[in-house]
Amino acid sequence: MSIRIDIKILLFLVIFYITKQLDIYLLLMLFIIFHELTHLTVAMLLGSMPITMEINQIGCAISFKYKLEDYNKKILKGNLVELKKVIIYIAGPLFNILVGIIALFFRLNSCIVYINIFITIFNLICIYPLDGGRIIKSILHIFLGEKRAYEIILNISNIFFIILLILCSFLILKFHNVGILIGIIYISAIKIKNSKDIRLKLKIIDIINKD
Numbered sequence: 001m002s003i004r005i006d007i008k009i010l011l012f013l014v015i016f017y018i019t020k021q022l023d024i025y026l027l028l029m030l031f032i033i034f035h036e037l038t039h040l041t042v043a044m045l046l047g048s049m050p051i052t053m054e055i056n057q058i059g060c061a062i063s064f065k066y067k068l069e070d071y072n073k074k075i076l077k078g079n080l081v082e083l084k085k086v087i088i089y090i091a092g093p094l095f096n097i098l099v100g101i102i103a104l105f106f107r108l109n110s111c112i113v114y115i116n117i118f119i120t121i122f123n124l125i126c127i128y129p130l131d132g133g134r135i136i137k138s139i140l141h142i143f144l145g146e147k148r149a150y151e152i153i154l155n156i157s158n159i160f161f162i163i164l165l166i167l168c169s170f171l172i173l174k175f176h177n178v179g180i181l182i183g184i185i186y187i188s189a190i191k192i193k194n195s196k197d198i199r200l201k202l203k204i205i206d207i208i209n210k211d
Contacts, residue, residue: 001049001050001051001052001053002051002052002053003052003053003054003055004052004053004054004055005054005055006054006055006056006057008056008057009055009056009057011057012025012057012058012182013025015178015182016178016179019178019179021178021179024111024115024179025179027111027112027115028115028118028119029058029059031096031099031112031115031116031119032058032059032060032119033055033059033060034095034099035059035092035093035095035096035119035123036053036059036060036061036062036092038091038092038094038095039062039088039089039091039092040053040062041091042087042088042091043062043064043084043088046084046087046088047067047070047084048064048065048066048067048084048088049064049065050062050063050064050065051063051064051065057182057186058182058183058186064088066081066084070084075142076142076143077141077142077143077144077145077146078138078141078142078143078145078146082138082139082141082142083138083142085134085135085138086135086138086139089131089134089135089138090131090135092123092131093119093120093123093124093131096116096117096119096120096123097116097120099112099116100112100113100116100117100120103116125160125164126153126156126157126160127157127160127161127164127187127191128153128154128157128194128198129190129194133153133156133157133160136153136156137149137150137153140152140153146205147202147205147206147209150198150201150202150205151202153198154195154198154199157191157194157195158195161187161188161191164184164187165184165188168180168181168183168184169184172184
């Protein structure tokens, strides 16, 4: 597995140091990395191997290689890979829920509770490629097929992104929090890129189906 580190992390460290939020940012990054490592552990237990791990300014992302035979094991209109993806994607938020409950039960630092609640809620938002969007997409793939799954998740992502944008705009005006502003800018960039990728995949699927 190759590991890449985005140098823009240094810029974020400086920004959050200046705004006196560095301790919260570091704690957030710590639990996001643990969140991703949970994905990694579950994926490997299911027989999938990690290809790359990229640590960026708002966490990290891991890509996986799935067994060829899993693609050939059909489940309704999908395959075993999509079922494994659902299990892998849901493992991360479940980890944060568990940590939040443990921290609350043992009366640990309240920041640990709030940060893990935030990570859980944020990742379960139905915007692709967040965990919530990926889970919905894989479930739709199993029941409706790949093309229909991409079409629906694209529309769902657009709706939830608009809701998130409105909510974050309100929070920025109310709390003047630079972290929220940086987060929504980054999510916007990811959303735009993945929307383009989905539209490209839909075109490829159409070309394959015509042949």
